[in-house]
Amino acid sequence: MKAKTYQSTNNFTVPQSISTFGIPIRVKSNLKYLGLEEFNFCKTLRDFKFNNYHLAYIPCYSTCLRPNLDKLDLFFSAGNSITIHYATLFDVEQLTDKEISELRDSLLAAGFPNFVGNCPDFQNNYQNLFEPALAIWENNFNQDNILARGHNPRFVLNVKYKSIQFHSIENRVPWSNFKHARALHP
Numbered sequence: 418m419k420a421k422t423y424q425s426t427n428n429f430t431v432p433q434s435i436s437t438f439g440i441p442i443r444v445k446s447n448l449k450y451l452g453l454e455e456f457n458f459c460k461t462l463r464d465f466k467f468n469n470y471h472l473a474y475i476p477c478y479s480t481c482l483r484p485n486l487d488k489l490d491l492f493f494s495a496g497n498s499i500t501i502h503y504a505t506l507f508d509v510e511q512l513t514d515k516e517i518s519e520l521r522d523s524l525l526a527a528g529f530p531n532f533v534g535n536c537p538d539f540q541n542n543y544q545n546l547f548e549p550a551l552a553i554w555e556n557n558f559n560q561d562n563i564l565a566r567g568h569n570p571r572f573v574l575n576v577k578y579k580s581i582q583f584h585s586i587e588n589r590v591p592w593s594n595f596k597h598a599r600a601l602h603p
Contacts, residue, residue, distance in 0.1 A: 430456070451553060470577035
């Protein structure tokens with residue numbers, strides 16, 4: 418199976434707002450889009466495990482219940498009909514609402530919210546949009562649900578996985594017809 422995510426040129430370590438899907442952050446005429454998956458592979462999350470699983474946010478897992486998967490290919494659209502397959506997750510399971518409270522406490526102890534709030538790359542990229550973006554991220558961090566419609570708040574992580582294989586950023590694939598981030602593609 419395949420899942421679309423936000424585009425990144427920094428290996429999903431901090432938000433860049435390259436794509437135009439995600440949560441809109443607007444102050445006057447300035448507009449950026451915050452993808453919760455833009456923190457997926459930051460050092461804090463890479464070093465963190467919850468019940469022997471790594472964690473991530475994958476957009477299609479925030480819209481409905483998904484099956485456990487042995488393998489999930491992650492990709493993004495880089496524009497001009499270019500699709501990049503950048504990683505494969507193994508032994509993927511959707512988080513449940515019941516896991517959030519314990520997980521949130523563990524993430525607080527690991528300093529994940531502190532990293533997000535004090536990340537200079539996030540601050541520099543978003544500039545006057547940083548405070549509203551951080552407030553939206555914090556609101557999502559304090560949610561107790563995995564599933565929500567549209568841009569309604571939901572927890573900042575929604576999948577757990579055992580391992581990951583990163584691929585070359587040059588790994589172009591013919592998946593350009595897979596347009597929707599809310600869908601799990603065959």
